[in-house]
Amino acid sequence: MASLAAIQRLHGWAVQLTAPPLARAIGGVGIALFIFGLFLAATGRNPLSAYAALYSSTLGSRTGLSEVGVFMVPFILTGLAAAVPAKVGLINVGGEGQLYLGAWAATGVALYSGLSSPWLMLPAMIAAGFIGGAIWAGVALLLRVWRNLNEVISTLLLNFVAVLFVNIFVFGPWKSSGGFGYPYTPDFSAAATLPALFGTRLHLGLAIALAAALVCYLVLGRTRWGYNMRAVGGNVEAARRQGIPVARYLAVAMLVGGGLAGLAGMSEVAGIQHHLRPGISSDFGYLGFLASWLAGHNPLALVGAAFLLAVIFVGGDVLQITANLPSAAIYILIGLMLFLVLGLKKTSREGA
């Protein structure tokens, strides 16, 4: 089979390219940019000017840089939502749905709690967002524990349910009467909005996300809990025989993961939108999941992966204008990066 021979030759090159993590990430991203540049050139666009526009619209300006920070928030938090359960061997693909539930719960508090001080309101919204996301992850957890239904499938399907669940409210009882017929909830009070930073769209959510990443890094890497979690993820039977309460670790990891994705939803509505509407997430949950894989489930590396995705995401809007690319075309670039960074990994063991 000629095609098989060709694949094996490609495979040989890929093996030679296998490299340490950071070099692999840089190499993978570089090759992806090169291939995407070829695609741009083939469709009659100048890749150099497109990449120049991408740079100046993101890292090259104050506004651009702050926008990158804005998009890092959901990527970091939904990435952690995948990374924390991954440590115990659970695969949470439900960040998208958990984000929606978190946004929904935080909105409920913002609109109906009647709290007037931001010192009470914001913590209440954070708690609600976390619990909302955790409950949605908990549904998948219960299905796993009671019915042995794999969490990959349940979390994926629950994403679609969550989006529709939010729609029930924003098109129904929560719909603002002053929204010109748009399916928006009323705007939040000032007490229910996360403070903006540096006079940009950047908001306190970034600090929350970075703090969450740091805490996860320390807990997972430096504490007995983190050690036990990795033991459970490595070999569940061995962990059980060491006397580690396996079920408790599995449950807590999944619920915390869902809660972190819920915080992403809370910070979207409280930091950016200031109301709830359909489509608050542009696939953030899925992209965060993939960012976590890019980062090898390391919370600090995840911040870097989220930064990269955010640059592409913000730059994609500019490419839409300057290079006349539909905004979804950046998924081609993100997909290429993932293929390369995942594929350039050493292949000694499966799925590590």
Place this chain on the structure above:
Amino acid sequence: MNTGLLVLAGALTGAVGPGISVLYATYGEVITEKAGRINLGIEGSMLMGACFGFAATVETGNVLVGVLAGALAGMALSLIHAYLVVFRNTNQLATGLAVTLFGAGVTAYAGRGYVGSSIGGLNPVAIPLLSELPMLGKALFRQDLLAYAAYALGPLLWAFLRYTRWGLSLRAVGENTSVAFAAGRNPARWQVAAIGAGGLLAGLGGAQLSLALTHSWTDGMTAGRGFIAVALVIFGMWSPVRAMIGAFLFGGAIGLQLQLQTIGAPISPFILDMFPYVITLAVLAVWTGAALRSMPEGLKGVLKGTI
């Protein structure tokens, strides 16, 4: 009471059409998983099939060219997954999702000129006599050609997997690659072929969706049908024939939703839209325990996780 019966009858009649695209994807995923691999990228393959099937039909005016283009586009995407998971040993779930994302990007780009285009498409062909049967006749035998092909494909795939040498090789690879290798089979080749065939079938399903069911192309129109197919494989216990039951159950959920919408039932349309996902989850929750015993050995590492 009468309304209830009418709604049920309507749901039954409407169950087949929406189920066909999912059925193709489920067949595809059964083959892939029988070879010991899982491909979440079939959601992307379905999108590719829907987009390129539709575009090729608009360009050539020939719906058969469209069907072929859709199937090949679905296969092309799945071969990316095949290369990465088989030769590069990447994580199958992350790779599959990345493949789906990539497919969403490619189709959004390639399909943007075709949003709103109209085509003749694949239209129902009534089978004489059979289509006159009460209720089931209309539901089953007044469908498009891809639907009839799907009816035949279930038993054929079942027989292929069970009784042919190729089917045996495929299953052997899915149970234990080392043993299959020792028995003189090349596991990598079988797995690549199985993932490619899975993508081909998912692409066909996507083409059926845009050419026969909606007669249109819109971004992200598969709306998770590929993921539902992955779920239905478990429900169908990795059997192509049982997959048919699952796909028609999914179709029935959509049929029921449309019927309730038509009669103006006082239920939020969003709750009705949840039906296919929630019913799939509910059915799986009831069934999984027993179904897992039929899981190919080679899948256990990915699907069983730590519990």
